[in-house]
Amino acid sequence: MPTKLSLSSSVYPYEDVTALLDTATKDMEVGQLIQIPSFSLFDAMCAIVIMDPKMDTGMVMDDIVSRPVFNINMRVTPTEFIWIFDNILIGQMTWLSGHALSQTLFTSCHILRLLEINEYDDDEEPSGPTKDAPQPPREFLVAVLKSCVLAIAKSCSLIWSEMRKGQVYEEEDFMTNKFGVSMFEDIPTASLVAMLDQAEYWMETEGTQWIRDHCGDDAGEILKGVMERIDYCRSSYMALFQVIAPKCSLYPQAGPQLEAMRTHISGLKATHALGTKVEGAFDHTIHRQLVANTPPRAIALLTFDETIEQLAQMCTDLMSIGKALSFTDTANLVNFFILFGSQKPAPGAFPRSILQTVLYEDRIVMGSRKVEDVVRESIQETVSPVSWIFDNFDVLQAKLGGAGNTTPASESQLLESIPELAEDDISSYKLRIQTNVVMFVEKATKPFVDTLQIMGQNTSRQRRNLRKIVQLWETLQEQAEVFDADVHAVLEELRIQQLGPTGDEDGALEQPAAPFYFVSWVYHLKLWVMEWLLFLGSELELYSPFEYSMVYAYVDSVLGAHSQHLQRIKSIIESEVLEPEPVVPIGPIPTKETHEESGIKETSEQKKKKKKKKKTSASSTTTTTSTTTEKVIEYAKPKKTILMWLYLTSVKMQLTRGVFLVLASLTKAGHLTTTPPHIASHGLNDLETLFAHRFRAFRLLSSPEALTFEIFLSRVDCDGLDSIAILDYATDYFSEAQRALDQLLLLSAAEAQVLLCEDAWRKDIKNMIKVCIASKIGIAGLQKDARILELRKSTLEAQKRKAAASSPGPKLTTAQIRSSSSSSSKASAPVLKAPVRKVVFEWKYHSWWPVVTLAPPSS
Amino acid sequence: MPPKSKTKSKPKAKSGGPSAATTTTTTTTTTTATAPSDSTTTESSHGSSTNTPATKTKTETTSSSSSSTVPSMATPLPPIDYVGYESEHQLQGMMSLIENDLSEPYSIYTYRYFLHQWPKLSFLAMDREKGTCIGVIVCRLEPHGHSARNRGYIAMLAVSKEYRKRKIGSTLVLMAIEAMKSAGADEIVLETEYTNQSAIALYQQMGFIKDKRLYRYYLNGVDAFRLKLLCKPELLALDLAPVNA
């Protein structure tokens, strides 16, 4: 129960044990300690050093005692109201940005002692500088200020009830401790609205008149300032009320309120300067009286401008969540979550919590769709399974127990019930598959929802929790294999039933490879989670420069596996003979072939080498290169979701590989190292250990095949190419990526499936384009570096020497190039004389890919 | 350093009983290791144990190490003694040194928590002439997590302002690492504000990596990095629990 603050007397009886302790400790030597084993670090840090003014927050300080108590019933002028209001707002937003109520909102005397504001008690004298000025009517205090303060307090209480759900992290994201202080939960919303109405009515009549009579030239502005604040209070309270209503029942109505709130926020900003300070209205020592065991820490309140900025951002975020409620399909929803979670600056803790609440409540997604439907749709969009496997989905799912009360018993019951449902053998086979599908979808809801939920967490937590999410998908993948095997078995029986047991030659040829629907879907999402996890390491600045090449090689290999996988899904879908379905076309997947025709000047020799290289070091991802020009009229078409994923994943891989190749070339030239002396200086770490440590979350996964340390080393070597040649490849990758990204920008929001987050999506694409452009410019500079040129010379000389020595003819075979170059680079790195330069990593374009350059040579 | 005590108020009189348990008397050992230091030589002086594969060192630049930061030769360094923690008598000096660098004070119990349980894992750097404590490191070593690894933890490190950039901090960290390793540490961790460039650079030179970022770890709202040093790489291979919390 909320207790009223009693500042003066303690109700607890106490006994002074100082003397007792003094006697008892006489026998102890200095340095002896009596300690209960359970006395933890936490206890130690919370311990109070009684009567030490720094460490005993409960100690009543003389200056606090002697200070006059703020007169809560002191009348306020309209401009004083503006000042008080704005500072309370600062307190609210500072609280929302993660600080304690005791140091923010509760520093306002009007918040803490609101109910002491007395309507009829009108006998006190004005004080201070206002003495000579005309007394403002009491209504500015008792009608206007009181109702507005109440509105803010109650808004905060709504926010508090959301934050108590524990979707964001206590202390880290937010502090919910109310210190037992009431936020007027028991005053009904209707009363608040009535009070605000009354304030507004009074303002429109007498208030306006008074301001006109007494405020001179500023009257118009002051009037506006007061009215804006009343209006802001009403719309912000109503908006929050609707946003927070259970099961999103009122969220759709919140849109207009949030819009209004945002308009009033600019009104607040425009009139803020009119405020007049009220001495004593905020007590920044209140923390001492509310909390006993922790010293107050220096906190910086937000400035008013920051307050306004964050408020407006909060409105925008809540509005975008509101719009997402009416999502058309899962692909758009998933994209919305991805882009919401990667906004910069990150959304505040409150919208992040709302996002998670709205996503999933009582097995309902976004307040309207059954979670099973959403998962089913995701599977359909991704792997386009034969359509009948989802027939009867709703019926079977209802049988299975609908609202999530799946038990093994109900599953087996369901299976038993099949014969009665079935009309003939075929449909009974189909029914068995359909039942499996229902059960699989049920199993998949947790990983699916949990993954989206992560977007509502702070980025540090995202990364830490994604490691667990990878495991969830891994486990589901194992289960998916069983389901797929079952599906295959039944499909096979179906085929035999239809075609007879002896498949004739033609039939055997036509029979496509059985599609692994479930595994494919799961594996796709698992790979995506892995990529995201690795990129977050960059975003959170966890990697040191010497680790970058290892990290980007690893990300490259995961992205490679991913685009290969997506390509495979696409091919399988295309191989299925089905009635065609109209699909919005998007440009062809960027291919290696197209980039070779690009305007980059290459000698034929370079091209030859390039081909060679693609087969070796770039091997894991060659499948992205398949052409897409074949006619697919009579075949099923993959849904655009899978095409978009394939497209974007390929682009990310090109960017990643571009970055990796730049790093590799700088490593070769000795500007960068993967083994700085310090990592081994104390015999503690080496790169291989770090490699194992950094990627340990993936080491035990069944797939994809992990990049090993040895393969990483050979990748860095790049087949013995010299830095300039490696940089040429890097340029190609950046050009390719840029071209593909330019194509993406041509898509409409509907085509790109970003209807709910188009702006953020375009911005992200543009940022990637900037990385490409800046990298290409950077590379041009790198290719003039003295060391890199020197390396080229010595590599060419070594090759010539090798060629002259070993081959009789003038023609070089690729095998020879390969053997000569790799041996030269492995065995004896050439000694370069040109100076080593400092490597510069520029993250300003995108937090996932740096632009890598060299600092000007120090002369 | 650990986060300043958070507000999560614990019931004060919880573990009820009057069970005044163990007295821990600090046994004192003078680990007076005269520093390899006081020298103003740059780099390599702190390589105490296994030295570096010298082959590639010429080509280093990425870390700031090459931008030679030779401390001003003008003020010759007073001799520094490195001593182990011995007794409560040293506590005041240690506390005032650390408090100088922290906005908020730790209670004396926090110091005692570490110093009484792991006295051998704390070291002081003393100005021999003045007899004052000018550098300090405080650590802990405990089994951690479900794998029950021995996790060393550097709780506090500080060097007095006038004595910085002279490898005193590095020397203290090295002494602590060696002490924790010989006491069986599998890994060593610590947290530091993500903006604390000097501390991060120092630890990275010792082989620590940034293992995690901790959002708003300190109550002033600043993120922390958890830095980690792997002492026994072999363990990684054995660790079958893929995800630790």
Ligand SMILES: CC(C)(COP(=O)(O)OP(=O)(O)OC[C@H]1O[C@@H](n2cnc3c(N)ncnc32)[C@H](O)[C@@H]1OP(=O)(O)O)[C@@H](O)C(=O)NCCC(=O)NCCS
């Ligand atoms: C961190 C601290 C202990 C370093 O002590 P120190 O004796 O100056 O450190 P060292 O002389 O051993 O420095 C070793 C390396 O750290 C790095 N470093 C130290 N101070 C640095 C600074 N101001 N800027 C950049 N790097 C710095 C350098 O890489 C240096 O190596 P170099 O001299 O070869 O360039 C000291 O700055 C300090 O007390 N800071 C305040 C308390 C604190 O932050 N503690 C850590 C919290 S866990």
